[in-house]
Amino acid sequence: MRLENHYYELISMHTDGQSGRFHIALCPDCEVYRGHFPDNPVCPGVCHIQTVKELTERLTGCRLRIRAIRLCRLTAVATPATCPELRVDIRLSPADNGVHVQARMADAERTYMEYQGEMEKDKPETE
Amino acid sequence: MIHEDIRTLVPQRAPMLMVDALLDVGLEGGRTCLTIRHGNYFLDEDGRMEEAGILEHIAQSASAVAGRHAVAAGAASPPVGYIGEIRKFKCHRLPREGETLHTTITLGAEAGGVTLLRGETRAGNALVADTQMKIYLPTE
Structure with missing residues (x-):
């Protein structure tokens, strides 16, 4: 499932090839919140990682795979109600x-995620 | 095999439930499984589970181990945990729809509600991913 237009919407993007600044809006009606958690919608940290992957794909123009995550700190709990835009x-x-x-997800109030890792071009295996 | 419904051990529900069963458990960790079914939330357009899905599966595997300990200690419902940190995650291959993941969780130090753990996920004989993680489980 691509998260763009399900979990988040891209509001704006400014890039210079080697870096990018993206503004996104979280979708409060996304189906992930039915299960994470019932009656307590909290952004899954892994969806923020997937969001960084998708935005990095936009930046590079290629489909990518996450080869390694050196360090990813989820420093604050995010919810679509408390941080509707990031x-x-x-x-x-x-x-x-x-x-x-290297990626950072934040709003004016706080930092939600700091991320460092390696991605590589996706090469779907043929089976 | 532990015959409890996984939903008594983790608070996540569909479409975010990423563990099928806790196969065995001890003080030092446990083993879980997940069969990747059609319609899994983290499948890409080629039928492979994305890295985020593997990470969520490892986190929920750890959560199931913690949930089992909490329920054994008398908790009425499984604790809601959050991933605090992921370190040294390596993804060796993306598993496909129809494959079954087997994950081994090894618990490390615990302090202030934060538990350090290692997770290793295999499908068949092949290593899929391994990682260190810190899970934050607020105590009531």
Whole structure:
């Protein structure tokens, strides 16, 4: 499932090739909140990781795979009610056979996620 | 095999329930499984589970171990936990729809409601992913 237009909507994007600043709006009616958690909608941290992957795909123009996450800190609990809009800053640098990705998700109040890892071009296996 | 309904051990529900069963459990950790079914929320357009789905499965596997300990200690419902940190996650391959993941959770130090753990996920004989994680389980 691509999360864009389900879990979040992209409001704006400014990029210079090696970095990007994205503004997104969380969708409060997204079906993930039926199960995470019933009557207590909380953003799954892994959906923020998937959001960073999708935004990095926009930045690079290729489908990517997450090869490694060096460190991802989820520093505050996010909910679509308390942080309806978020800023995602992504900076890329070269890595062996891929890119090193540094990302931060925040709003004016607080930082929700700090992320560092490596992604590589997706090569679907043929089976 | 532990015959409890997984929903008594983790608070997540469809479409975010990413663990089928707790296979065994001890003080040092446990083992879980998940069969990746059609319609799984984290499948990409080629029928592969995305890394986020694997991470959620590992986190819920740890949550099931913690839930089992909490229920054994008398809790009426499983605790709601949050991922605090992911470190040294390596994804070796993306599993496909129809495959069954088997995950081993090894618990580490616990302090102030934060538990350090290691998770390793395999499908068949192949390593899918391994990671360290910190899970925050607020105590009542």
